[in-house]
Amino acid sequence: MASLLPVPPHLPANAALFLDFDGSLVPIAPTPDIIAVPAGLVPLLRDLQALLGGALAIISGREIAVIDAFLQPLQLPCAGAHGAQRRDAAGHQCDDAPGDISAVIDACEQLAQAHPALYVEPKQSGVALHYRRDPSLEDLCLRSLQAMLAHRPQWTLLRGKQVLEMLPVGASKGRAIQAFMQEPPFSGRTPFFLGDDISDESGFAAVLAERGVAIKVGADVSCASHRLDGVEAVYHWLQAACTQQRMLSALRRPAEVQP
Secondary structure, three states: OHHHOOOOOOOOOOEEEEEOOEOOOEOOOOOHHHOOOOOOHHHHHHHHHHHOOOOEEEEOOOOHHHHHHHHOOOOOOEEEHHHOEEEOOOOOEEEOOOOOOHHHHHHHHHHHHHOOOOEEEEEOOEEEEEOOOOHHHHHHHHHHHHHHHOOOOOEEEEEEOOEEEEEEOOOOHHHHHHHHOOOOOOOOOEEEEEEOOHHHHHHHHHHHHOOOEEEEEOOOOOOOOEEEOOHHHHHHHHHHHHHHHHHHHHHHOOOOOOO
């Protein structure tokens, strides 16, 4: 049962840490443009990245440029748009957009004009249609996007928390994590992935296949191995991980030679 999942273990020195953004590092807002980044998050991520030898990445449904804007001046390794974009630790970025969907974005914006509670989030590699402000619009959004997908076989529909998203076939957070794990500084480490939404399940499966730790944020049913209650619990766990990593780093340093 979902409630029986244990809290995650301490982060080991050889961890590769992958973190979802909305609903995990920052609280979900009525629309994605008005989120509040918790005070102290940026320096905490900076310190953890350094203590883990660079093996920390953001795995998000948002585009990489948007993540950078929220976490500036950091530019972390990142998978954006559910893996349709990926920037490796060396700063090289690749994007997957198998065709022009400007007509789909226009149709979503027309739908939002008729139903102002909807929020359209255009992306270079897809589009998200948020109905959080009026959940009764879910069926309308689903029917509309399914009709738009009918003649676009290179695209697929992803469901999330009160959002429907169109993205390239084959893009997933799990595949993005697998790609990171083939590269330095992530390769050879134990993967930890922390996320809160349906789109994170592929990431959980990927780290579990590598004998890693999958951490579900919130109470929903999940294939994850561990659980944290919410964003505040995530923040406390990361703070504890940072403190522990500092202690481990100090223990690894050679003792100073006494005069």
